[in-house]
Amino acid sequence: MRDVIVIGAGGGGPVVAKELAAKGLDVLLLEAGPRHAKPRDEWTTFEDDANNPLTGYFRPGPSDRSKPAWFREWPQNSFVWQLSGVGGTTQHFYGNYPRAYPGVFQGYDGADRNEYDVNHRFPFTYAEMVPYFEWVEATMPVMTAAMGHKEQTFFRGAETLGLPVQTTKTTLGPSYRPQENAILQPGGTAGKTSDKNLLNYPQATGCTFCGYCFQGCMRPNGAPRNQFAKRSTDNSYVPMALTANVWARGGRPIELITDAYVTRVHAERRHGVLTATGVTWRDNNSGAEHREDARVVVMSGGCTENPRLWFNSGLPNPNGWVGRGYTDHFFDWLIGSFDDSTGNPKGVGSSARLDFPPYGGLENVGLPPALSAFAGTLSDSGIRGQYGNGRGKTGPWDGPAGRVMGPELKELMAGGIDKLMTVLVITDDDVEPDNRVTLSALPADENGPIPKVTFKHRQRTARTVRNREFMARKAAELLRGAGAKKVYRIDWAPLILHVQSSMRMGASEQNSVVNPRGETRAVKRLFVADNSALSNALGGPNPTLTSQALATRTAEKIFATYFGGDPWVRSESPVVSTDPRVSVRLGQLGL
Numbered sequence: 001m002r003d004v005i006v007i008g009a010g011g012g013g014p015v016v017a018k019e020l021a022a023k024g025l026d027v028l029l030l031e032a033g034p035r036h037a038k039p040r041d042e043w044t045t046f047e048d049d050a051n052n053p054l055t056g057y058f059r060p061g062p063s064d065r066s067k068p069a070w071f072r073e074w075p076q077n078s079f080v081w082q083l084s085g086v087g088g089t090t091q092h093f094y095g096n097y098p099r100a101y102p103g104v105f106q107g108y109d110g111a112d113r114n115e116y117d118v119n120h121r122f123p124f125t126y127a128e129m130v131p132y133f134e135w136v137e138a139t140m141p142v143m144t145a146a147m148g149h150k151e152q153t154f155f156r157g158a159e160t161l162g163l164p165v166q167t168t169k170t171t172l173g174p175s176y177r178p179q180e181n182a183i184l185q186p187g188g189t190a191g192k193t194s195d196k197n198l199l200n201y202p203q204a205t206g207c208t209f210c211g212y213c214f215q216g217c218m219r220p221n222g223a224p225r226n227q228f229a230k231r232s233t234d235n236s237y238v239p240m241a242l243t244a245n246v247w248a249r250g251g252r253p254i255e256l257i258t259d260a261y262v263t264r265v266h267a268e269r270r271h272g273v274l275t276a277t278g279v280t281w282r283d284n285n286s287g288a289e290h291r292e293d294a295r296v297v298v299m300s301g302g303c304t305e306n307p308r309l310w311f312n313s314g315l316p317n318p319n320g321w322v323g324r325g326y327t328d329h330f331f332d333w334l335i336g337s338f339d340d341s342t343g344n345p346k347g348v349g350s351s352a353r354l355d356f357p358p359y360g361g362l363e364n365v366g367l368p369p370a371l372s373a374f375a376g377t378l379s380d381s382g383i384r385g386q387y388g389n390g391r392g393k394t395g396p397w398d399g400p401a402g403r404v405m406g407p408e409l410k411e412l413m414a415g416g417i418d419k420l421m422t423v424l425v426i427t428d429d430d431v432e433p434d435n436r437v438t439l440s441a442l443p444a445d446e447n448g449p450i451p452k453v454t455f456k457h458r459q460r461t462a463r464t465v466r467n468r469e470f471m472a473r474k475a476a477e478l479l480r481g482a483g484a485k486k487v488y489r490i491d492w493a494p495l496i497l498h499v500q501s502s503m504r505m506g507a508s509e510q511n512s513v514v515n516p517r518g519e520t521r522a523v524k525r526l527f528v529a530d531n532s533a534l535s536n537a538l539g540g541p542n543p544t545l546t547s548q549a550l551a552t553r554t555a556e557k558i559f560a561t562y563f564g565g566d567p568w569v570r571s572e573s574p575v576v577s578t579d580p581r582v583s584v585r586l587g588q589l590g591l
């Protein structure tokens with residue numbers, strides 16, 4: 001019998017695992033996908049090798065790449081971008097770590113208080129969340145982003161919008177700023193040279209500006225895993241969880257099993273209350289099934305897989321909210337073409353942002369070539385000049401919105417991707433019950449019936465649509481202000497990079513799956529700790545910091561409720577994940 005089983009080693013699961021391991025609990029972390037223990041031997045910088053959704057090393061699928069990827073049904077034009085493996089989708093992520101806007105929490109009384117998703121606020125105050133934000137920010141650590149030429153271009157445009165520069169971690173109003181991100185600042189020779197021979201650790205530390213964030217961070221060369229620049233959880237929380245005995249007094253390292261697909265959460269009635277008792281997991285390689293019991297089970301499989309696992313486990317869904325309210329920031333994508341180089345694909349992927357509560361935000365996103373092509377084609381408005389659906393016809397962009405092709409594409413690409421600047425529109429997206437995960441009627445895979453992700457794309461709330469249009473206009477104005485000679489709006493189809501709230505935490509029993517402690521309302525001793533537990537779309541800020549802060553709070557609740565422990569976040573100081581004791585122990589473990 002384990003103390004705690006955590007399902008999923010992505011953005012959220014390792015946080016709970018690390019925090020409870022530090023308190024001496026016996027934690028088993030089960031991850032469906034692979035563990036890339038030696039990334040420099042396993043990864044490349046080729047985009048297709050990494051990102052191909054069917055065969056890439058970052059696909060959702062088992063370690064053995066000769067086996068098929070795991071299929072999900074999307075009945076609409078869309079792309080669900082979630083990864084399996086230790087680090088989960090954070091292996092791809094850009095490490096941007098803004099805090100959620102205060103307006104999405106209970107008790108907010110700013111002048112714009114009625115402008116947010118008011119029916120789906122977090123069931124506690126922003127002030128209560130701040131120590132958890134600070135804890136994660138110190139642990140990762142979160143730093144002001146290293147910047148370059150493309151950020152200079154972004155800021156030149158932002159200045160023309162008449163907004164102030166934000167200087168606080170909390171977003172107090174419309175403003176722009178460097179990102180706060182979870183990528184270590186360059187040190188030594190890093191950022192000063194592109195000569196690979198001079199970019200070895202410890203001569204170089206932190207981000208080397210290689211530009212390959214998407215293919216997984218494995219630099220600087222020769223660095224211990226916990227010193228890799230990008231703080232995806234495989235480089236931050238997981239190394240800490242595996243070494244908890246050396247940096248935490250009384251700490252106990254977790255057991256991590258990979259290629260371990262949890263197919264069922266078990267629950268039984270105890271004293272009349274349905275209570276989680278353990279899980280069954282399946283070994284991807286042998287097909288063997290294993291049963292493990294635990295005092296507490298934590299679901300951290302992400303927004304798509306948690307509902308699937310719930311349904312496949314036959315757990316009750318009394319208010320029907322499991323899988324509902326799948327928010328996705330209803331992104332859009334604008335491309336500006338410039339006469340001169342913007343440095344678009346170089347360095348840290350995205351180091352500048354603009355926040356506009358309550359509408360959402362903007363950030364520059366530099367992409368390598370194949371992903372630039374992909375991002376420019378995933379349109380829900382048809383093909384510019386050929387056909388369209390009437391959306392985005394006019395605006396401060398060179399209309400209409402849609403996929404660019406033919407002579408125009410040639411013109412756009414004439415200067416190469418170096419002369420583009422691409423801006424991501426991040427929308428504050430209302431929780432909508434009809435955007436959801438259900439089980440597909442397509443054939444089951446080896447792990448059971450597969451998930452179906454449905455978006456009623458053209459039926460978003462009026463507020464969500466208004467927010468997106470507002471931010472798309474701001475993006476176009478920013479690009480023009482920065483000097484773009486032409487601005488294209490793509491009108492993205494749902495591209496699920498940020499996804500939240502499919503097992504949402506809420507104050508009301510009517511529209512939430514987990515209670516304000518993070519425990520599911522229907523099954524005792526079963527907790528949710530990842531993006532799916534987020535109450536809403538946060539106002540637009542990228543979700544991982546808030547998700548990890550909430551997971552830290554949930555870990556405290558688990559410890560206090562079921563293990564008789566005291567909360568620690570307000571009384572202790574966090575250990576930074578780059579701690580040399582972690583590096584030394586990883587070396588002893590051959591990691």
Ligand SMILES: Cc1cc2nc3c(=O)[nH]c(=O)nc-3n(C[C@H](O)[C@H](O)[C@H](O)COP(=O)(O)OP(=O)(O)OC[C@H]3O[C@@H](n4cnc5c(N)ncnc54)[C@H](O)[C@@H]3O)c2cc1C
Binds near residue numbers: 010084088261262309
């Ligand atoms: C290109 C890209 C860029 C991004 N950039 C940013 C950014 O800059 N800032 C930011 O905040 N966010 C960013 N994100 C989003 C970020 O990656 C997610 O917020 C984060 O990974 C969510 O964590 P999660 O734990 O909810 O899910 P995931 O990270 O997807 O982890 C879930 C894990 O659970 C495992 N799992 C699922 N089901 C089971 C099962 N049944 N048994 C065992 N294991 C299971 C999966 O294999 C996976 O490893 C980005 C995402 C993408 C794709």
